Amino acid sequence: xxxxxxxxxxxxxxxxxxxxxxAASGFTFSSYEMNWVRQAPGKGLEWVSYLSPxxxxxxxxxxxxxxxxxxxxxxxxxxxxxxSLRVEDTxxxxxxxxxxxxxxxxxGQGTLVTVSS
Amino acid sequence: DIQMTQSPSTLSASIGDRVTITCRASQSINSGxxxxxxxxxxxPKVLIYKASSLESGVPSSFSGSGxxxxxxxxxxxxxxxxxxxxxxxxxxxxxxTFGQGTKVEIK
Numbered sequence: 001x002x003x004x005x006x007x008x009x010x011x012x013x014x015x016x017x018x019x020x021x022x023a024a025s026g027f028t029f030s031s032y033e034m035n036w037v038r039q040a041p042g043k044g045l046e047w048v049s050y051l052s053p054x055x056x057x058x059x060x061x062x063x064x065x066x067x068x069x070x071x072x073x074x075x076x077x078x079x080x081x082x083x084s085l086r087v088e089d090t091x092x093x094x095x096x097x098x099x100x101x102x103x104x105x106x107x108g109q110g111t112l113v114t115v116s117s
Numbered sequence: 118d119i120q121m122t123q124s125p126s127t128l129s130a131s132i133g134d135r136v137t138i139t140c141r142a143s144q145s146i147n148s149g150x151x152x153x154x155x156x157x158x159x160x161p162k163v164l165i166y167k168a169s170s171l172e173s174g175v176p177s178s179f180s181g182s183g184x185x186x187x188x189x190x191x192x193x194x195x196x197x198x199x200x201x202x203x204x205x206x207x208x209x210x211x212x213x214t215f216g217q218g219t220k221v222e223i224k
Contacts (some may be wrong), residue, residue, distance in 0.1 A: 003220055044205055045153075045161065047213040061118070065212045094160055102123045103208040107160035 002026040002106045004095050009111030016085050016115070022078040022108055023047030030073035033098035036080045038091035039110075047091070049080065063089075085115045119143050119207050127178035129224040136192040138219045140205035144186045149209030152181055152190045155218075156201045159188065164203075195221070 008020040020036070028083050036048040050070040052059040056070055066080040092112050096104035120143040130136050140150065148168040153161035163172045165181035168188055179191045192199055200223055205216040 014198070043216045044218045045155075045206070047215070050211070050213075060212050070200075102163055102172065102208060103166070103213060104153070104161065104170075105163060107162075110160060 002097070004097065004106055004108035006093060006095055006108040006111040009113045010090060010114065011114045012071065012085055013117050014085060014087055014115055016087065017083040018083070020080040020082065020093055020095075020111060022080075022111070024095075024097075025078045025096075027097075028078040029071075034069075034071065034078045035096045035098060035104065035109075036067075036069060036078075037094045037096055037104065038089075038113075039094070040088070040091040043091075046091075049100070050110060051078070063096065082113070087115050090115045118212055119146060119210055120204055121214050122215040123203075123205055123219050126217065127220045127222060128224070129222045130195050131224045132195055134224075135176060135193045136186060136195050136199075136223075137222060138190045138203055138205075140188045140216050142186045142188075143208055146207045146209035148184050149207055150181075150183070151203045151206045151208065152179075153158055153203050153206065154199075154201045174220055179211065188210065192221075215216075 003025045005023045035050045052071045066084045070079045092110040094110045095108045097106045099105045122141045123140050150168045152165040155161040169181045180191045200219045202220045204218050
């Protein structure tokens with residue numbers, strides 16, 4: 001069974017940093033494209049970042065230069081290093097797997113990041 | 118960036134109703150469109166991909182159509198479990214973008 005479990009969320013001050021993790025199980029993690037998607041409280045969905053098995057990355061303009069996506073295939077884990085955090089980065093962050101023509105086939109349960117002073 | 122516009126934003130319907138949600142792209146995305154269902158406090162779930170392909174395990178009451186810039190999600194007979202928020206999403210070009218969502222409420 002495919003499982004994605006996010007962790008690392010919490011309260012952080014504006015300008016601060018945080019690293020999110022996504023533990024994957026039930027599939028060959030190293031072979032799959034992975035993403036981060038976020039949802040601000042009461043708002044819609046926003047794609048944040050993409051990482052291919054070969055290391056190709058893409059970022060939303062809103063996070064480019066501040067967030068870094070990475071993976072550790074030995075630990076079956078996806079990461080999102082977030083720095084220079086802003087109040088508008090407050091959201092539930094989901095990791096999601098891509099397969100073939102399905103951009104977000106499986107999702108984790110999400111982890112809440114709150115940026116506030 | 119490709120803008121995705123859904124209509125309506127909110128839809129009130131009754132059990133058994135046929136429901137249609139429209140999604141328009143600001144430029145052609147061919148068939149690079151997916152639909153998701155999200156219930157409060159839960160992660161989204163994919164319903165449709167490649168504009169009209171039904172994800173495994175999704176009831177056949179859901180269907181998708183369209184290509185280019187105009188797409189629709191249809192629920193042929195609304196069931197209690199279908200009251201949720203629905204999002205379209207284009208994956209033709211990065212940055213991938215979502216519509217603003219359509220909340221389907223009980224009438």
